[in-house]
Amino acid sequence: MDYKKTGEMESISIDDCDDRKLAETIIATHPIPPFDKSPYDGFAIRSLDTANASQHNPVTFKVTEHIGAGHRAQNAVKAGEAVRIMTGAEIPYGADCVAMFEICQTYEQDSNHFMTIKRTIKPGQNIIIKGSETSQGEILVEKGTRINPGVKALLATFGYAKVKVVKKPVIGVIATGSELLDIEQELEPGKIRNSNAPMIVSQIKRAGGEPVYFGKLIDDFEQSFEAIEQAIQHVDFLVTTGGVSVGDFDLLPAIYEKLGARVLFNKIGMRPGSVTTVAEWNSKLLFGLSGNPSACYVGFELFTRPIIQMFLHDNKPFTQTIQATLEEDFPKPNPFTRFVRAKINYRNGSVYVRPAGIDKSAVVTSLSNTNALMVLPGGTRGFEAGAVVDVLLVDSLSGQETFSISHKKVKRQI
Numbered sequence: 001m002d003y004k005k006t007g008e009m010e011s012i013s014i015d016d017c018d019d020r021k022l023a024e025t026i027i028a029t030h031p032i033p034p035f036d037k038s039p040y041d042g043f044a045i046r047s048l049d050t051a052n053a054s055q056h057n058p059v060t061f062k063v064t065e066h067i068g069a070g071h072r073a074q075n076a077v078k079a080g081e082a083v084r085i086m087t088g089a090e091i092p093y094g095a096d097c098v099a100m101f102e103i104c105q106t107y108e109q110d111s112n113h114f115m116t117i118k119r120t121i122k123p124g125q126n127i128i129i130k131g132s133e134t135s136q137g138e139i140l141v142e143k144g145t146r147i148n149p150g151v152k153a154l155l156a157t158f159g160y161a162k163v164k165v166v167k168k169p170v171i172g173v174i175a176t177g178s179e180l181l182d183i184e185q186e187l188e189p190g191k192i193r194n195s196n197a198p199m200i201v202s203q204i205k206r207a208g209g210e211p212v213y214f215g216k217l218i219d220d221f222e223q224s225f226e227a228i229e230q231a232i233q234h235v236d237f238l239v240t241t242g243g244v245s246v247g248d249f250d251l252l253p254a255i256y257e258k259l260g261a262r263v264l265f266n267k268i269g270m271r272p273g274s275v276t277t278v279a280e281w282n283s284k285l286l287f288g289l290s291g292n293p294s295a296c297y298v299g300f301e302l303f304t305r306p307i308i309q310m311f312l313h314d315n316k317p318f319t320q321t322i323q324a325t326l327e328e329d330f331p332k333p334n335p336f337t338r339f340v341r342a343k344i345n346y347r348n349g350s351v352y353v354r355p356a357g358i359d360k361s362a363v364v365t366s367l368s369n370t371n372a373l374m375v376l377p378g379g380t381r382g383f384e385a386g387a388v389v390d391v392l393l394v395d396s397l398s399g400q401e402t403f404s405i406s407h408k409k410v411k412r413q414i
């Protein structure tokens with residue numbers, strides 16, 4: 001976070017603003033509603049005229065006008081007069097209440113319309129007063145908020161045809177490894193299809209970034225160095241996958257060195273993703289994620305995602321963490337904190353969690369089932385069903401201010 005960057009602002013059409021982060025605070029530029037209006041279809045009248053109305057004493061009004069929403073009455077309502085008014089129409093001058101159709105009887109006589117009611121109506125009854133929902137100047141949505149359908153409704157309410165949003169961080173993606181095939185290629189002996197790049201592209205989009213895929217690289221130093229050096233020029237952050245460990249063809253450490261990038265860390269006491277490396281070059285963060293699919297996924301969610309949120313001016317950049325009950329035993333002990341790809345589900349008002357599949361760094365199949373990362377603190381014993389564990393809601397777009405997982409011992413450890 002010491003190396004975070006915050007994005008600049010751009011102005012875009014409201015049509016394109018879904019899920020973007022607001023770059024300005026939305027303040028009510030007019031009251032809502034902007035005029036006194038009727039919540040019902042009925043008659044706008046003077047409450048005073050109903051003072052003596054009762055079952056035995058119906059009061060009759062002459063209907064002088066007929067207005068729908070969007071239209072205004074021509075004349076003020078005078079004693080004994082009623083304006084037939086529809087939901088959403090402005091209350092005519094002189095009227096101070098509305099009688100719903102359901103309590104009114106109407107009749108016509110000599111081409112004149114009349115209405116009678118048999119009960120009193122109080123002053124102000126059935127009127128939505130101007131500004132009763134929001135007064136002018138009220139702060140409605142804070143800068144940094146993600147634009148959801150409700151925020152969009154407010155933007156439209158206040159006439160924001162153009163919306164100021166935070167520019168998305170442009171994040172380069174490069175996959176490394178001579179074993180990688182493109183998606184459309186047939187399998188060949190010893191080769192696998194590149195699944196990490198499309199996965200990272202998708203993770204970047206989910207987090208609100210703008211991915212740029214630069215392709216895959218074979219394990220050749222010069223070629224890889226050049227491609228990475230080139231790519232960095234065009235992005236805010238660069239994510240690579242593979243080649244960060246200690247293998248003979250793991251080229252990233254040497255590439256960082258030749259670039260003169262400052263490696264912030266290259267090992268983390270966690271599983272998977274222990275090889276996750278982050279370097280800084282020219283104020284740009286380079287995320288060296290593992291080649292192993294599950295480790296790559298976890299490395300992105302824990303390290304790249306919050307940096308994206310920070311760039312987007314989100315004051316809650318960290319993935320929301322809740323507590324859930326482990327649904328099955330997890331007997332495998334591990335000295336390191338584990339971020340288990342997991343699935344949460346809700347039952348009887350409680351949250352439960354279980355591993356999404358095989359809990360191995362090299363596994364790809366568990367990821368499709370993953371909507372959360374279950375945090376199992378390091379220790380020498382496994383965990384029993386019923387244990388309450390921290391869970392990062394990677395599928396949720398709500399964040400939190402700090403990264404908080406309890407390193408406390410989980411009860412019901414085996």
Ligand SMILES: Nc1nc2c(c(=O)[nH]1)N[C@H]1C(S)=C(S)[C@@H](COP(=O)(O)OP(=O)(O)OC[C@H]3O[C@@H](n4cnc5c(N)ncnc54)[C@H](O)[C@@H]3O)O[C@H]1N2
Pocket residue numbers: 175176177179180192193194195196197241242243244245246247250272273274275289290291292293295361362
């Ligand atoms: N002697 C040691 N060996 C390893 C260590 C170690 O500490 N000492 N760490 C292991 C751990 S943990 C991990 S995780 C991996 C990390 O390896 P790299 O990040 O260097 O990744 P690669 O070696 O390039 O590939 C690992 C694995 O992932 C597959 N892969 C790579 N890219 C993709 C892709 N785009 N799509 C799908 N799969 C991909 C690759 O074929 C390998 O199977 O290192 C351990 N070794």
Ligand code: MOO
Pocket residue numbers: 270271272273274275276290292294295361362
């Ligand atoms: O980085 Mo490795 O995934 O710890 O398995």
Ligand SMILES: [Mg+2]
Pocket residue numbers: 242243244245246247249250291
């Ligand atoms: Mg390797």
